[in-house]
Structures are given as structure tokens and as C-alpha cells.
Amino acid sequence: MASIRTQRARVSHLTAQFPRLILTTPFLQQTYRYRFQHQLRASHDGKSHNRPPSTNPSEDVNPPPSTRPAEIETPAPLGPSASAGDKAKQLLAYGRAYLAFYKSGVKNVYHNYRASLPIRRSLGIQSFIPKTPPPKAFLKIGRGNGNQLKIKTSRSTFQLVHRAAYDARRMIPFTIVLIVCGEFTPLIVYALGNSITPFTCRIPKQIERHRKDMAENKSAALKAHAQASGGSATASTPEAGTEEELHLLSVFARPDFAREASAGDILTACAVFGLVESSYSYESLVEPLYRKRLARHAEYLAVDDKMIKSCGGVTAMDSAEVRIAVQERGGFGLPTGSSAFEAEMVERKWLNMWLKKSQPETALLEVGEVNLASSTGNT
Structure with missing residues (x-):
């Protein structure tokens, strides 16, 4: 660097x-x-x-x-x-x-x-x-x-x-x-x-502390979500980096989820993406604050996904950019391996898996606020 x-x-x-x-x-x-x-x-x-x-x-x-x-x-x-x-x-x-x-x-x-x-x-x-x-x-x-x-x-x-x-x-x-x-x-x-x-x-210590805190918040939020969905206090949560967890995160990132999900699920999704400090925030703030925040983040991810696909893909991204992109998509707590190179390979594989699931065109056209018809004059 x-x-x-x-x-x-x-x-x-x-x-x-x-x-x-x-x-x-x-x-x-x-x-x-x-x-x-x-x-x-x-x-x-x-x-x-x-x-x-x-x-x-x-x-x-x-x-x-x-x-x-x-x-x-x-x-x-x-x-x-x-x-x-x-x-x-x-x-x-x-x-x-x-x-x-x-x-x-x-x-x-x-x-x-x-x-x-x-x-x-x-x-x-x-x-x-x-x-x-x-x-x-x-x-x-x-x-x-x-x-x-x-x-x-x-x-x-x-x-x-x-x-x-x-x-x-x-x-x-x-x-x-x-x-x-x-x-x-x-x-x-x-x-x-x-x-x-x-x-x-x-500074590096501040960044590392934030990653650790977000990984803990994400784990706690997914555990509470699994218990609420399964109706059991012993319900298991998907491990970080697995296909099951990736599917759940991709659901949280859909614009229709931000519009229609319950207040508890909105807080869970916000905690997963690092948009709130904890999933135990006040549900009374969901409508005036957190639902809109999650919707904006979903739109941002859809645009960024499309641009990554259109501008060279994951293979063209620097290692630092891959890590930032993974964390913005809720990829906290991925296995690190025994070296920085192995950790980077895990992050690149995870981001590629995310992009295969991502459908940015559909996601953006579903968002009512993004009136793309107004942009036709600029084509």
C-alpha cells in the first residue's frame, strides 16, 4: 500500500x-x-x-x-x-x-x-x-x-x-x-x-475492530432470525461463507424485501449489512429510519453489482476493493485461512458467488423511486 x-x-x-x-x-x-x-x-x-x-x-x-x-x-x-x-x-x-x-x-x-x-x-x-x-x-x-x-x-x-x-x-x-x-x-x-x-x-486497529463488531452483530442477528423463523430456541444458523447464508443475505438485499418485510426482519437485515449497531434497536425507528436506510443500501448494491459485472469483474478488482465489497454485502466473519492470500481467495470466491445470484436489472426496475424513464433523454 x-x-x-x-x-x-x-x-x-x-x-x-x-x-x-x-x-x-x-x-x-x-x-x-x-x-x-x-x-x-x-x-x-x-x-x-x-x-x-x-x-x-x-x-x-x-x-x-x-x-x-x-x-x-x-x-x-x-x-x-x-x-x-x-x-x-x-x-x-x-x-x-x-x-x-x-x-x-x-x-x-x-x-x-x-x-x-x-x-x-x-x-x-x-x-x-x-x-x-x-x-x-x-x-x-x-x-x-x-x-x-x-x-x-x-x-x-x-x-x-x-x-x-x-x-x-x-x-x-x-x-x-x-x-x-x-x-x-x-x-x-x-x-x-x-x-x-x-x-x-x-487506522488499521479501528477498521479491524469494526469488522469484528460487525461479525458479532451479524451472527447474533442471524441467530435471532433463525430462532424466530423456526420457532425454536435451538434453531441453527448458517455458517459464514456457506451457500445457505449467502442465499439469505441476497434475500435481505432485495428491494422488495425492504418494502415488505416486518420490522424485526428489517432490523436483522440492517444488522447483517452493518447499517445499525445492533439488531436489538428500537422497532419504532424502522418506518422513519431503518426501512429507508435498507432500501437505499439495496439500491446501492444493485448498482455496484452491475458495475462490477460491466467493468471487468472480480478478477480485475484490487484485493482491498474485494474486501470492501464483501463487507458491504454482509460478508463479515468469512474464514481467513492461514495467510492473507488464502483469505483473499475466500473473499474473491464469495464475491463471485454473490454476483451470480445478483440480478441488478430486475432489482433496480422494481424500485419505484428509480424512474429510469426520465433518463432516456441521455442515451
């Missing part, structure tokens, strides 16, 4: 590149040039299944690395005989390293959002409000018979816009914490969790 210094250089030309592209090229050509130039600046870590950027816009499946956390350059560990002074200096060095990491993450949030503004304007999305764009903004009905859905952009562009909006909403509270707390920010962030932290500013 790239260092902080590399991450800074990677995004330094984004805001300078985009205005020229907008003034000189149509949208589709402009986004292709952006993707290609940006990916050329992005270095890959050389680990399993990370590959050079593609020059084919239909295979542009990976968003810019600046949308993910950079690597933290921490000092070397001290030996057991280190003095108290050396330990104090190392703690200070750790604080400075984390502070530099957070500053780099905040800069990436700013530059990513600036880079997303021309795309949002071209798609007819509000530019100055960091709101997650609706799926219909990235889709159109193709020419010919029937409602054949086509995508307007690549997954790289889609994820850049989506993640830039997600991080921008957390920019103000996190920046305040960073200014007030300085080197002590990791302690505050670790206590408050992801609610105020942009994704680009999440």
Missing part, C-alpha cells in the same frame, strides 16, 4: 486536471481521461491480484487509492531494555505519525470531493451538498427493445463520487476533533468509532 507521502502526491494534481477536462471534452470522454490519468498516478502494492491500471474504460473497476486509508509510517519497536526516555520519545513519535496520517486523510477527503464535483454536475447531481447520489443518476435505458439498463460511468467514477460524499459529511466533526486533540486524536476516535471518522482517516 502506498505511503502517506505517495498518497499526497497522488491527489495533488486532481483539482488542476479536472477543469481542463470539463472545458475540452464531453462527459464520457472526460471521465475516461480522468480515470486513466488518475490510475496512472496510483501505485499498486504488488500483492496478490493487484494489477496495473487498465486502459480500457469498460474495465475501470477500481476507484482511486486516495479513497482508501493510506499506510501509517510508525517508528520501529523498541527492545525490552529501552529506557524510560526512549519510550517517551517513541510515544511522541507514534503521536506524530498518527497526526500526519490523519492530516493526509483529511487532505484526501478534500481533494476527492473536489474531484467528484465535475462528475456530479455532469450527472445532474447537486454539487455543493455532500449527499450520496441516487442510483438513477448513474443509469440509463439503452436503445432497443425492453428496459435494458446501461451504466453512464465506470465503477471507479461511481465509487469516487459515493465515497467522497460519505467522507465529506464527516469532515467537519472530525477536523474539529483533530484540531482540539492533536496527537491524542486516536484515543478519541477509537472511543467514538466510525460515526465521525472519514474512511480515509481510519
Whole structure:
């Protein structure tokens, strides 16, 4: 993974590149040039299944690395005989390293959002409000018979816009914490969790803690769901990564499930996808909050599934992107194997299995809010 210094250089030309592209090229050509130039600046870590950027816009499946956390350059560990002074200096060095990491993450949030503004304007999305764009903004009905859905952009562009909006909403509270707390920010962030932290500013321990918590919440939610469905306190739950569990998760991700399911099932699905902290949340919040949240997530997954299929598939995805995609689909708690490579192979296999079950065209056409007929003028 790239260092902080590399991450800074990677995004330094984004805001300078985009205005020229907008003034000189149509949208589709402009986004292709952006993707290609940006990916050329992005270095890959050389680990399993990370590959050079593609020059084919239909295979542009990976968003810019600046949308993910950079690597933290921490000092070397001290030996057991280190003095108290050396330990104090190392703690200070750790604080400075984390502070530099957070500053780099905040800069990436700013530059990513600036880079997303021309795309949002071209798609007819509000530019100055960091709101997650609706799926219909990235889709159109193709020419010919029937409602054949086509995508307007690549997954790289889609994820850049989506993640830039997600991080921008957390920019103000996190920046305040960073200014007030300085080197002590990791302690505050670790206590408050992801609610105020942009994704680009999440340290490895915070990410791992979130994965562990979500895996536990998912297991508890599926266990309660199995007991309620089977009418028995001893009902078994499907193991993580099995075909049975994958089928259940794919049902939870259908738009018609979000519309018609009971309040208890909505909370279960939200817990599985990490949309709530626990499946034991208040059912009174289902109608005003959680049902809509699950419906939006189902639409997002349908669009992302279609773009993965259209832009090169799982084999073209970086390992970091595969892990993010798996977790967004409820794939917490998968077997890790004895090495990082084996864990990645499990995740790639699971994501391929998910995509075989996914029917994004049917899912999106079932959603009443996605009025694709309004997009026919853009074909």
C-alpha cells in the first residue's frame, strides 16, 4: 500500500486536471481521461491480484487509492531494555505519525470531493451538498427493445463520487476533533468509532475492530432470525461463507424485501449489512429510519453489482476493493485461512458467488423511486 507521502502526491494534481477536462471534452470522454490519468498516478502494492491500471474504460473497476486509508509510517519497536526516555520519545513519535496520517486523510477527503464535483454536475447531481447520489443518476435505458439498463460511468467514477460524499459529511466533526486533540486524536476516535471518522482517516486497529463488531452483530442477528423463523430456541444458523447464508443475505438485499418485510426482519437485515449497531434497536425507528436506510443500501448494491459485472469483474478488482465489497454485502466473519492470500481467495470466491445470484436489472426496475424513464433523454 502506498505511503502517506505517495498518497499526497497522488491527489495533488486532481483539482488542476479536472477543469481542463470539463472545458475540452464531453462527459464520457472526460471521465475516461480522468480515470486513466488518475490510475496512472496510483501505485499498486504488488500483492496478490493487484494489477496495473487498465486502459480500457469498460474495465475501470477500481476507484482511486486516495479513497482508501493510506499506510501509517510508525517508528520501529523498541527492545525490552529501552529506557524510560526512549519510550517517551517513541510515544511522541507514534503521536506524530498518527497526526500526519490523519492530516493526509483529511487532505484526501478534500481533494476527492473536489474531484467528484465535475462528475456530479455532469450527472445532474447537486454539487455543493455532500449527499450520496441516487442510483438513477448513474443509469440509463439503452436503445432497443425492453428496459435494458446501461451504466453512464465506470465503477471507479461511481465509487469516487459515493465515497467522497460519505467522507465529506464527516469532515467537519472530525477536523474539529483533530484540531482540539492533536496527537491524542486516536484515543478519541477509537472511543467514538466510525460515526465521525472519514474512511480515509481510519487506522488499521479501528477498521479491524469494526469488522469484528460487525461479525458479532451479524451472527447474533442471524441467530435471532433463525430462532424466530423456526420457532425454536435451538434453531441453527448458517455458517459464514456457506451457500445457505449467502442465499439469505441476497434475500435481505432485495428491494422488495425492504418494502415488505416486518420490522424485526428489517432490523436483522440492517444488522447483517452493518447499517445499525445492533439488531436489538428500537422497532419504532424502522418506518422513519431503518426501512429507508435498507432500501437505499439495496439500491446501492444493485448498482455496484452491475458495475462490477460491466467493468471487468472480480478478477480485475484490487484485493482491498474485494474486501470492501464483501463487507458491504454482509460478508463479515468469512474464514481467513492461514495467510492473507488464502483469505483473499475466500473473499474473491464469495464475491463471485454473490454476483451470480445478483440480478441488478430486475432489482433496480422494481424500485419505484428509480424512474429510469426520465433518463432516456441521455442515451
